[in-house]
Amino acid sequence: MRVIVEHAELTVVAGRERDFVAVFEKAREVLAEADGFRWTELLRCEERPRTYLLLVGWESVEAHTVGFRESERFQRWRALVGPFFAEPPSVEHFRLLGDRFAG
Template sequence: MVVEHAQLTVEAGREEEFQEVFAVAREVIAQADGFRWARLLRCVERPRTFLLLVGWESVEAHTVGFRESERFGRWRALVGPYFAAPPAVEHYDEPEPLPR
């Protein structure tokens, strides 16, 4: 499993509306093949900034399976109008344990 780490900056004054729309958009992404879970966090110091964490079966489940599907278009149509800047997206996996 990999975790998508997406930093989202929302237009000023639209933060609460974005959170409401995200609840709908989450249902769209949850239908994608390879989706495991999603969590949205709001930054305390910078309240226009959100951290989206999404568990995927693999990087390809996100970058190919979801991003190249019609679901991505629906997802983006819901959340995209709130973005003040393009999302910064990276993928993380759990490193192999170090030998003792």
Template sequence: MIHEVATLTIDPARALDFEAAVAEARPHFEAAGGFISFALHRSVENPARYHLIVGWESVEAHMVDFREAEGFQKWRALAGPFFIETPSVEHFTQTI
């Protein structure tokens, strides 16, 4: 399993609407092949910054299967209008 960690920056005044949009988008992730888990974390020190952490069976499950599916477009349509910076995405494996 790998974790996709997306750093998302929004206008903190729109946080509740953003969180509602992410909750609405969650089923699109869950329907994707290779999906394992989903979490959204908000920074305490910087309330404009979130980490979206999605567990996938592989990098390919995220970057190919999900990114090429209609669910990815729906995710971006729901959450994308809130982004004030281009999201950064990295993939991590657990080592300990």
């Protein structure tokens, strides 16, 4: 199965990190409703604790950039997490080249 991974670096307003993580639990449910959604992970940077890496698996770039971003679901998602952003997220898309290797 083809998967595109959205890589979004998110910088959260200082002091709002815990609230952001709590709200993200609701926001990922909105992501999960989107056509073409496969999975999501949220990671927190150890060196820069206000920085998070959001990874979202999509069936195609268009599933994210058109199907989700142009839908009312995106408006709901952004209403939940947007107030926590200290700056606009940096977003790129990557193609999986094989299965995850666990050694």
